Amino acid sequence: MKKSLNNFVKSIFLFTVLTSCAAPKEKPITVMDTANSDTLTEPRIDTVTFGEGCFWCTEAFFQELEGVVSVTSGYSGGTVPNPSYEQVCTGLTGHAEVCQIVFDTTKISFVELLQAFWKTHNPTTLNRAGNDVGTQYRSVIFYHNLRQKTLAEEYKQKLNASGAWKDPVITEISPYKNFYKAENYHQDYFKLNGHEPYCQYVIAPKVAEFRKVFKDELKNKN
Numbered sequence: 001m002k003k004s005l006n007n008f009v010k011s012i013f014l015f016t017v018l019t020s021c022a023a024p025k026e027k028p029i030t031v032m033d034t035a036n037s038d039t040l041t042e043p044r045i046d047t048v049t050f051g052e053g054c055f056w057c058t059e060a061f062f063q064e065l066e067g068v069v070s071v072t073s074g075y076s077g078g079t080v081p082n083p084s085y086e087q088v089c090t091g092l093t094g095h096a097e098v099c100q101i102v103f104d105t106t107k108i109s110f111v112e113l114l115q116a117f118w119k120t121h122n123p124t125t126l127n128r129a130g131n132d133v134g135t136q137y138r139s140v141i142f143y144h145n146l147r148q149k150t151l152a153e154e155y156k157q158k159l160n161a162s163g164a165w166k167d168p169v170i171t172e173i174s175p176y177k178n179f180y181k182a183e184n185y186h187q188d189y190f191k192l193n194g195h196e197p198y199c200q201y202v203i204a205p206k207v208a209e210f211r212k213v214f215k216d217e218l219k220n221k222n
Helices: 053-061 086-090 109-120 146-162 189-193 197-213
Strands: 009-011 028-030 045-054 070-074 095-102 140-141 172-175
Touching: 045 053, 045 109, 045 197, 053 095, 053 109, 053 189, 053 197, 070 172, 095 140, 095 189, 109 140, 109 146, 140 146, 189 197
Parallel strands: 140 172
Antiparallel strands: 009 028, 045 095, 045 140, 070 095
């Protein structure tokens, strides 16, 4: 699945299933490979932490991708140690709902994960993802190393320069400081609760669209 980032050119796409957001203009984004720098060497197994709204959806998306080793739902970026879901939902702890993604860089690159991240939510709305409102639903990348910071900032800059969105991308790009695993019932939520109404009417259509767009990059290509 991994491709040379120098040749990484793909159109920007936003899911419109069950959202009120308009799709961005179709313009290519190229992010150059800076991995040759000694300070930006990519490890074999790496970790990144993404927040793009409800972590049930985020988890369901990234679990589909070849090269993703594990996806864990949790809370990052706040000041309260070991917060509960109820505490995070108040918006007072500073945490965002996130997924911590462990990936094999020989099979999927960080830039490809960024592509999936920015294609699966609207990164122009402040503290909001669809009908979910609050700082806990903010668009955020908690980078784990300098390489991730550099590439995420470059990608965000090029997204804004491309005019892909009518409004600027406001995704927060911050250093990773903490991660608290969410309660067990939040883990593998779509896999274990796919029959529930929320999963059927909200998550399932988005996952189906995700599979169409990333059909060549899925673990199960059938």
